[in-house]
Amino acid sequence: MHVLVLGGTTEASALAAHLAGRRDLSATLSLAGRTSFPKPAPVPTRIGGFGGVKGLGHWLTEHRVEAVVDATHPFAAVISRNAAAACAQRGVPLLALRRPPWQAQAGDRWIDVPTMPDAVAALGPTPRRVFLTVGRLELPAFAAAPQHAYMVRTIEPIGDALPALDVVTIQDRGPFGETDERRLMQEHGIEVVVTKNAGGAATFGKIAAARALGLPVVMVARPPKPDALTVESVDAGLAWIEAHGRAS
Ligand SMILES: NC(=O)c1ccc[n+]([C@@H]2O[C@H](COP(=O)([O-])OP(=O)(O)OC[C@H]3O[C@@H](n4cnc5c(N)ncnc54)[C@H](OP(=O)(O)O)[C@@H]3O)[C@@H](O)[C@H]2O)c1
Numbered sequence: 001m002h003v004l005v006l007g008g009t010t011e012a013s014a015l016a017a018h019l020a021g022r023r024d025l026s027a028t029l030s031l032a033g034r035t036s037f038p039k040p041a042p043v044p045t046r047i048g049g050f051g052g053v054k055g056l057g058h059w060l061t062e063h064r065v066e067a068v069v070d071a072t073h074p075f076a077a078v079i080s081r082n083a084a085a086a087c088a089q090r091g092v093p094l095l096a097l098r099r100p101p102w103q104a105q106a107g108d109r110w111i112d113v114p115t116m117p118d119a120v121a122a123l124g125p126t127p128r129r130v131f132l133t134v135g136r137l138e139l140p141a142f143a144a145a146p147q148h149a150y151m152v153r154t155i156e157p158i159g160d161a162l163p164a165l166d167v168v169t170i171q172d173r174g175p176f177g178e179t180d181e182r183r184l185m186q187e188h189g190i191e192v193v194v195t196k197n198a199g200g201a202a203t204f205g206k207i208a209a210a211r212a213l214g215l216p217v218v219m220v221a222r223p224p225k226p227d228a229l230t231v232e233s234v235d236a237g238l239a240w241i242e243a244h245g246r247a248s
Pocket of ligand 1: 006048079135
């Protein structure tokens with residue numbers, strides 16, 4: 001059985017690691033190519049877009065894919081829509097592996113917003129020191145709020161995404177623990193954090209740190225994803241693959 005894992009997440013990499021070296025199936029990990037030096041995976045990896053629903057559909061047929069696991073990031077909405085459409089058209093079983101969103105707890109001061117422009121507006125007119133952890137591609141929205149000072153952390157350099165603004169950049173890749181996040185926020189005098197509700201443990205440290213420091217967090221809600229059979233853990237994803245292997 002050939003399994004295609006749509007990746008770009010910790011869970012996709014973990015699933016690929018479990019599928020590596022198996023004799024009863026082959027797995028391919030697919031990455032969009034957003035980061036220049038992705039962590040090497042122990043299974044064959046293809047990098048770059050497929051060319052929409054049609055391109056993905058051709059790829060599934062050409063490579064005799066018998067099961068697809070959409071383990072993409074909760075904010076990667078287009079590829080999930082494309083996967084649902086292509087799998088439906090080609091009759092390939094699809095599983096979505098989606099980590100649950102973070103839930104506010106006692107002590108959290110979240111400002112929930114539906115979109116990134118709403119997050120920009122939620123910062124308000126008064127200048128503040130903002131910790132932005134929203135991903136490089138979301139940064140241009142914050143050019144509309146030049147009154148704030150930003151500390152921006154991304155995996156890739158931000159280039160000219162926020163030109164002529166008061167910006168401190170940090171290039172780093174998670175996981176990030178609470179203690180380090182707390183120290184970082186204190187060192188930079190951070191007053192508010194902006195994040196997507198990505199869920200998962202690897203980047204939860206900033207949420208715990210903000211809670212401990214009593215800082216507000218502007219929390220951007222997830223975009224809608226297509227209906228699909230969904231599990232929340234790598235183990236449940238593996239069980240689904242095993243069941244398909246037996247059935248086919
Ligand atoms: N969005 C985030 O906040 C975020 C955070 C961390 C990691 N990621 C990861 O980064 C990647 C891109 O995210 P995005 O938000 O830009 O996605 P997106 O908006 O849903 O997808 C845009 C296009 O990128 C290509 N693509 C996306 N994921 C792909 C994959 N795993 N393999 C091959 N092509 C892929 C597809 O191109 P074609 O139409 O040409 O096939 C898709 O139409 C995803 O793999 C995601 O898991 C995203």
